[in-house]
Amino acid sequence: MEKLKIAIQKSGRLNEGSLALLKECGIKIENGKDQLLTQASNFPMEVLYLRNGDIPQYLKDEVVDIAIIGENTLIEKNAEELKTLSLGFSRCRFSIAVPRNAEFKSIKDLENRRIATSYPHTVQTFLDREGIKAKIHEISGSVEISPNIGLADAICDIVSTGSTLFKNGLTEVYTIFKFEAVLAANPNLSEKKKEILTRLIFRIESVLRARNTKYIMLNAHKKDVENICSILPGLKSPTIIPLEEPDWVSIHSVILEDEFWDLIDQLKQNNAENILILPIEKILV
Structure with missing residues (x-):
């Protein structure tokens, strides 16, 4: 029997939100500790737990059929066309932050500055669009400490509550875009998998309509x-x-x-x- 392969984040907030959504859709998943692949017991679906940044490539390579992923990751990996449905959870901002004592009147103040980020493609696209020349330092984690150790003049990162910025002496000065978790799908699905995906989307939309009513x-x-x-x-x-x-x-x-x-x-x-x-x-x- 053909099954739909869905990728979700291995750990973190997206993982929890994804599993909760599938549960609300009536899909039962046997989720053992440290499992990377598991089955749904009552729906034709296999669940793969992957690193968030790897998921867009797995979609493009057709290793997985669909994924629940942050829209920001699709943008960074130049895979926006895979977005199928907004899911209404894990809402965040992609923002620029600077030290609280720094002068910042407009984004033009980033000219010739150093910006630390884990999303270099997204930041460079933004800078090019605004006609700003700046140096990007790509960092895989703990971006917030970069200004404090003299590595950067500003950072560009995901912001939820802003508490992490505050703890590191930073202030949010410009929001590039807002995003949330989305359902992404490979466009080259078989007819059978498209039919399964249609059933899944029907369930998801039914849940989403109820959440705010x-x-x-x-x-x-x-x-x-x-x-x-x-x-x-x-x-x-x-x-x-x-x-x-x-x-x-x-x-x-x-x-x-x-x-x-x-x-x-x-x-x-x-x-x-x-x-x-x-x-x-x-x-x-």
Whole structure:
């Protein structure tokens, strides 16, 4: 039986987020300690645990079929065309940082400066685009200490909370781009593997739609229904269910968690009562 080979990061935040996503998709993976290859027990899939920086080449060489990977790595390895789907986790920034006591008014201040980074291709592309000449020092790890030991005047690295920069006396001064985990796929899949990938994407999209949504139920007088329904977005339109008490109905809908409190305030102003909010596990459309 043909199986889809998926690569995920061997360890770290992307590893944890990838396994959590597959679990939410109902895919069971027997993950023994230090295993580099394992099988899904209920889905035609093999999982390979690889170094993040090696994954784009494995995709290009067709050693693996798909991968969950940081979009920044695809950009650095000149493999952006393999991106298939944004996954909504491991959101970070790719930013320039300088010592807190350094003068920095604009990116032009990088002219003739030394920049330490683990992503030389991405940084050089940025510098070329901005017409800036600077010297790049490629470093495989601990980029943040470079200015403190006199190796560089600035760094360009992945930033999540900024706490590591702060601890090393650096301040973030310019964001080149923002990124997140993505699903990447080799375009030369067999028809059978394309069919398996379509099934997987359907599951992933169902999970992603549910992550930022809530199910809302409320009671309202019939005279307020039109105003309340105009507030609720819903997937298509709110569901309205008559109640035993005359002139009253129950209204059900789906709302975005980011808009939750603003919507609640509006609903209360339009006489909504007994509002109940429930989590959603999956949304299938």
